[in-house]
Amino acid sequence: MDMHYRPEDLAFQAEVRQFIQANLPADLADKVRRGLHLDKEDFVFWQKKLNEQGWFAPHWPVALGGVEWNPTQHYLFQNEQVEGCCPPVIPFGVRMVAPVIFTYGSEEQKQRFLPDILDSTAWWCQGYSEPGSGSDLASLQTKAVRDGDDYIVNGTKTWTTLAQYADWIFCLVRTSTEGKPQEGISFLLIDMNSPGIDVTPIITIDGSHEVNSVFFTDVRVPAENLIGQENQGWTYAKFLLLFERSNSLTGSLKQQLHRLRGVARQELTGGAPLCADPAFAARLADYEVQLRSYEFLELRTLGNSRPGAEASYLKIIGTDLQQLASELTLQAVAYYGNPHISDALVHGYNEPSVGPDYAAPAAPQYFNYRKTAIYAGSNEIQRNILSKAVLGM
Amino acid sequence: MDFSLSEEQQLLKDSVQRFVREEYELESRRKLVATDIGYSEDNWAKMAELGWLALPLPEEYGGIGGGAVDTMVLMEEFGRGLVVEPYMSSVIIGGGFLMAGGSEKHKTELLPKLGAGELKLAFGYAERQSRFDLNDVECKAEKSGDGYILNGHKGVVFHAATADKIIVSARTSGGSRDADGITLFLVDNNCNGLSRRDYPTVDGLRASELELDGVAVGADAVLGAVGGGAALMEEVVGQAIAAICAESVGCMDVLQETTNEYLKTRVQFGVPLSKFQVLQHRMVDMFMECEQARSMCYMVTLKIGDEDPVERAKAVSAAKVQIGNSGRYVGQQSVQLHGGMGMTDELHVGHYFKRLTMIDTMFGNKDHHLKRYADL
Amino acid sequence: MDLAFSNDDLAFRDEVHTFVKAHLPADIAESVRRGRPIAKADIQRWQLILYNRGWAAPGWPVEFGGTGWNATQRYIFDEVMAEFDTPETIPFGLLMVGPLIYTFGTDAQKERFLPKILNGKEWWCQGYSEPGSGSDLASLQTKAVLTGDHYLVNGTKTWNSSAHIADWTFCLVRTSSEGKQQEGISFLLIDMNTPGIEPKPIISIDGAHHLNMTYYTDVKVPVANRIGEENKGWTYAKFLLGHERNSITEVGLSKQRVRRLKSIAEEERTGGKTLLDEPDFAGKLADAEIALTTLEYLSLRFLAEEAAGRPIGAEASMLKIRGTEIRQQLTELTIEALGYYAAPFEMEQMSDRWNEPSIGPDYAAAQMPQYLFSRAATIYGGSNEIQRNIIAKMVLGL
Ligand SMILES: Cc1cc2nc3c(=O)[nH]c(=O)nc-3n(C[C@H](O)[C@H](O)[C@H](O)COP(=O)(O)OP(=O)(O)OC[C@H]3O[C@@H](n4cnc5c(N)ncnc54)[C@H](O)[C@@H]3O)c2cc1C
Ligand SMILES: Cc1cc2nc3c(=O)[nH]c(=O)nc-3n(C[C@H](O)[C@H](O)[C@H](O)COP(=O)(O)OP(=O)(O)OC[C@H]3O[C@@H](n4cnc5c(N)ncnc54)[C@H](O)[C@@H]3O)c2cc1C
């Protein structure tokens, strides 16, 4: 056991820091710091920068564009990104579909899709959930019927994050109704420009447009876009879920805490800063202690290249903490959580803010973060998984 | 000891329920919220007609002379409908100040108009530095001839834009957080020196930032004793808290019922979600929170008239703490148990959740009232 | 709606107050204050005092020796009892089997048993649970076979509180294994001195002997000691569980605890001031007090329903859940208040015959055992999980 970073890790950390300082424009960092809305261009700009440096897909095999970092370096890299207020990497391409493609895809598929993912010319989204199939994903009904060289796809996907920007969608579709529901699912890559695809926004309770319904009507998908074998899609999907979940949250939690501390220093109560108020200070301290214990939990699982059940408890605890930080921030701004000026979250909003400038995102973020316990396998489902897989119940 | 409603109260409940049913479909509410003023003048007129605006006002000034229980009945149903008309600001708080601190002239001139829907009021008390302390007042009122000149800022003043007069707390003497030396003034909304920035709130209401820059008022603008505003605020805000507790109970009940229904109809893994024991127990906990909130709502309603100020203050803070806890739990879990649907603007669940969240902040959140209770 | 007490109510309150003040023995009050276990003889002494005043059984109808008080009076009585350091009522006779006997028993049973429950001469214990039948009580296996004018009982009961000092036990026994398991259970009253009954101690985590495993070997029980009909025992047991659930609310006891906890927090010091003045602790205390006030008003709402003659449904399970959770919250907070002095553990210190100076403050010794034993509250009387199942099914229709 040794919890110190080695000198080469520290040198690496310094290098990442330097890179961020040299390449991240101040106004973009400021947008991230203040929790304002980010545009597609913002994400793409930063992803391209990372790619120029060869750091956009560090967990890919080196031959395909990955880098040979040890687990600590991966960890430090992710955390430095967050610390430096870099726009988050949109996971659907680089973290989700790409590993499926380079693990199960054909040579042609690798050549066709991976380069566009690497240089962020193709934006991907995830087409799993359906109105009738959420936690019970395997019950999905969107049908793909083979017709010559094509599949014809009909059905509805929902909650599709950022589909409004997407060029491609990776979909789970039903190709057979025989046997167990899991055994009739295939994994298709679909061009969002195909005729018959219709994207309609779903506005969430915080007023933002993050998710969509995607309707498929007689959409023709070349059979060459099938990953692996027909009816084996569930295997690839489960493989992907592992990647989805193996993301470190410590960095972003620390950023939330950092922001919260800043707010608590500036808010006043009884003439003194809120952070000196015993009750609030105790809440902050409590949060910090929980965050530390989460961080060490994460560190302990570093290096398990295939996180199994750990990923479930990290998801539960991590998202609890995300929600708690957003709740404390909302409490900290008190009455100034009330004003709702949607433009205030857009960069370049020139009116003076209502109340302090850090107040506007507090309520929307609190409302929006309720999602974290629902998506990517709800926290109830994660507990079911733990009780089954770890506790043997 | 009796927790049942009288016949008149039951009738009142029925008629508010009918109003909510007819006027407050989620879609209608959405339209109201999107209008310029953020609510409906027609609804306001209807409320006047039905006597609701006059409900808590004394009979000698054209009121109905209703008590705290009547207000509770009404507010609970308003909570069920997520009603956006400025009842709380204008009738409960505005009317409360006039009754508790108004001169005979104020009462005879203003109360009948208030009850008839011809006058609206708002209350500006919060300031940037004040957080939840009603006595943390930096806005200044300086004597000038017979009257006063007001300078300062008031933040998040609910329904200020549509109010005819705004009740403003200002310091006539003492240091920034002294209880003594605060005076309440009735300020005309369109007077010189008053500027407003209006905006919607996250829970679908309206509020404003006020700047008072040399606002001149006469001596007759003073409500209650000069320098004696703190006690007056404590009394009226106590009543407002009792009322908002009832509103919150209405919101929670809707969420609890809706979520229960949803669990029974949403099928995953081939069974209704209601078959999963974790969700059943979660639902039971939500139900218990609702019932506990209701109990404390009754408690504060029945004690808000208590003669002992400590007893009254304890009742108010205890109820606000419980409502904060319950509202948070019921709101968050309703979203969670609805899954992705709970996150949508389209479903009413999110709107109730947002209202409950902001109710916790109103007049001091759980932490504030816990501390106040401990200090009493 | 109103909360106001009538003048009669207020006069009644004074009467109870004056009486308790004058008659509560100082030594008993002192033991209660310190949280010590109260000896059987002391509980009997106090019950006899109440009995002589006619107040032994506030909830019973007058014809059976109760007070006939209305809901408000019973509330006031409990309130006043909580203002003093009165010992808690032992439920088995007065709150459990007593009401069962006057509701379902024969005249002979009423005459035989009720007077001695009232005056505390006879102690009862409850014989429901078995090693294999806890939450799933209806699966119980202790057999009673009818032979002539008596039953022959064989089996094992467990977790029997006070069985080692009890004179009688009320037992659920299996008299038939046909049909649904609930339909073959009978309700027997059994003299603990009958040959073949053998209670063995179970020491609980607080180090004390409250509980027993009771073995029954060919125990003869006269048929006359059966309550109601054969194989209908489950109905009576459920009636009684309802009673138990309501009495477990313990608002009065928790109020006593809050009062004691406050006085402890006034004594304990931290950073040069009292714990009561320490914001974090004061906040936790306020939180618990508010939870208790909430429970009180919740239970008043049930009382008012009852007083208005409306039946109380499974919602009452809430009272059990919240009552026991709050009890645990308070015992835990008390431990927290004591700091290091929660740790010393000498059973002898808990006796009222202990004459040595106490280790640390005199109120400290009994608190850890109380905390530990309070963990049982969410298990017994229908565990809180089971109560949630009941609400989910009966109230929410899930
Ligand atoms: C903001 C957001 C973004 C999303 N992005 C995407 C995306 O890009 N692509 C995509 O495909 N999907 C996406 N989702 C969908 C997400 O994965 C689903 O919402 C999730 O799987 C839950 O499904 P559901 O919403 O149908 O809820 P349901 O499955 O109906 O669940 C409702 C409630 O019941 C609980 N529950 C269900 N089953 C059980 C059980 N067996 N035991 C105990 N409790 C249970 C759940 O935990 C939840 O609390 C997104 C969702 C949100 C909110
Ligand atoms: C966009 C998206 C992202 C997701 N991300 C993740 C993720 O990161 N990790 C993850 O694990 N899941 C994730 N999920 C959830 C995933 O879809 C499945 O819920 C999960 O993988 C288990 O699926 P399964 O069909 O193998 O069900 P099972 O493993 O059979 O069961 C799933 C749960 O439901 C219960 N259950 C199943 N059948 C029944 C029944 N008949 N009666 C009662 N209970 C039953 C089980 O106890 C278990 O808790 C995600 C879903 C979506 C849509």
Ligand SMILES: Cc1cc2nc3c(=O)[nH]c(=O)nc-3n(C[C@H](O)[C@H](O)[C@H](O)COP(=O)(O)OP(=O)(O)OC[C@H]3O[C@@H](n4cnc5c(N)ncnc54)[C@H](O)[C@@H]3O)c2cc1C
């Ligand atoms: C201090 C003490 C005093 C007692 N006194 C008496 C007495 O005087 N006479 C008497 O007859 N009995 C007495 N009992 C026994 C008591 O009634 C039982 O302990 C109780 O019924 C639980 O049964 P069990 O201990 O067998 O636990 P189990 O039934 O084995 O339960 C273990 C755990 O599983 C949970 N569980 C069980 N079933 C379910 C379900 N369907 N859904 C969800 N969760 C479930 C329970 O809530 C509990 O947490 C006493 C117990 C204690 C601790």
